[in-house]
Amino acid sequence: MAKATKKQALGRGLSALLKDPNNDIQNATDKNADKVVGNIVELDLDNIDVNPFQPRTSFNEETLRELASSIRELGVIQPITVRKMAFDKYQLVSGERRFRASKLVGNTTIPAYIRIANDQESLEMALVENIQRQDLDPIEIALSYQRLIDEINLTQEEMSERVGKNRSTIANYLRLLKLDPIVQTGMRDGFLSMGHGRALININDNGDQLDIYEKIIADKLSVRQTEALVKNYHNTTEIATPAQDETPKFIKKGVKDFAEYFGAKVDVKVAKNGRGKITIPFSSEEDFNRIKKLINSAK
Structure with a gap:
């Protein structure tokens, strides 16, 4: 004392x-x-x-x-x-x-x-000190890294030395700033983790990105489930249609409904006689059980 x-x-x-x-x-x-x-x-x-x-x-x-x-x-x-x-x-x-x-x-x-x-040193000290904090959300950290690039003219290699983080870690944070602003807000508000954000980065179309974002929130999907959903999005083929796009309107509408319900791009093949086949892809046992649960709940 x-x-x-x-x-x-x-x-x-x-x-x-x-x-x-x-x-x-x-x-x-x-x-x-x-x-x-x-x-x-x-x-x-x-x-x-x-x-x-x-x-x-x-x-x-x-x-x-x-x-x-x-x-x-x-x-x-x-x-x-x-x-x-x-x-x-x-x-x-x-x-x-x-x-x-x-x-x-x-x-x-x-x-x-x-x-x-001076002002530049003060900004750098404030940014580096804040990056080290444990209670910042991923977007706040990403914005701090971006300011170090824009206002202090640091390279990712120099930032890596200043903050003691791998360059790949810094790059992953910076990529979060490419997400749709609505998704970024969701991360800042704690609805999504960095893992969710990193999965969504791989969806280039903003409309599809927001659709999956809403599904994550509505169904409380884990990071692993989100990664499976994004994988399905990329791995499924485009809808097969007859020549000259003669797919009946009811099928076009139905395919969209299926995709929204199952969280995947459902493949539909239609023959000239009107018969067809619907394929629902899955990427893992967990994803298969998710789809199975959706089908059973619709009975």
């Missing part, structure tokens, strides 16, 4: 140093900069602005309240990181949830690490 009190007192002492106009530290080479930069300093919450480069745009209210309750009981265990903007003015680099939760419980100060960085 004595050690923690001493550390807190040190932070408050450094805070007083920063409030002295004669010690306005702007660069790492300034006098007393070594006493502040990299150390934990107790800063006034009112003197800290949120980071405009923050890639996260939404915060779960329930988890924020839980964090606020923890801060009320135990204090801020992990300091936030800020960069110095002007005399006694700072901007968040990372730790916005801790910043918001501290305000929520009525705290007036917060422990912080001070960095001196």
